[in-house]
Amino acid sequence: EAQVTQNPRYLITVTGKKLTVTCSQNMNHEYMSWYRQDPGLGLRQIYYSMNVEVTDKGDVPEGYKVSRKEKRNFPLILESPSPNQTSLYFCASRRAGTGTSGYTFGSGTRLTVV
């Protein structure tokens, strides 16, 4: 089954404790992105990747890092999480090109930082 897999689904952590949210896709997609979803704000892009070893900042990159060492994986790293990073996070991917395809989203990771 074609999918984007995120782990964990739920995470409660303390301020300052480094964490990584994993994302993996099995569709050989070139483009991958991380979004955070907050009430009333919709989804905002954190980082994106165009292909292996090519990443760039989205709209709200502060406090986050990413890497793309393999095409299928795009982990999101919070080096020193803070309470304002409490949010619902989604990883998404799509094939390169200008076609009409949309993004495929993972099931989400609900992060709480206390």
Next chain:
Amino acid sequence: GQQVMQIPQYQHVQEGEDFTTYCNSSTTLSNIQWYKQRPGGHPVFLIQLVKSGEVKKQKRLTFQFGEAKKNSSLHITATQTTDVGTYFCAERNDYKLSFGAGTTVTVRA
């Protein structure tokens, strides 16, 4: 920041009635995509519109792109309980989706 504004933020609909949600931009959009997110779920791609005045239908859902490509609408006829969720419009540019804040739909049986 957000380039597309969605109204209304909330839509309470009687089962069987129709409703419309709107997506507006102050600038010309290159395209518009619509996604649906069920409660507790993740966004799922519905459709993309590219051409001025384009209209596409998916069963009871009708999507429209404005002539000036600055607005879009989603019209649902004969609302069912399965239509519950949040509907997002988004412009796809290069490697990014710029989302509206969404319209959250609840249905009264």
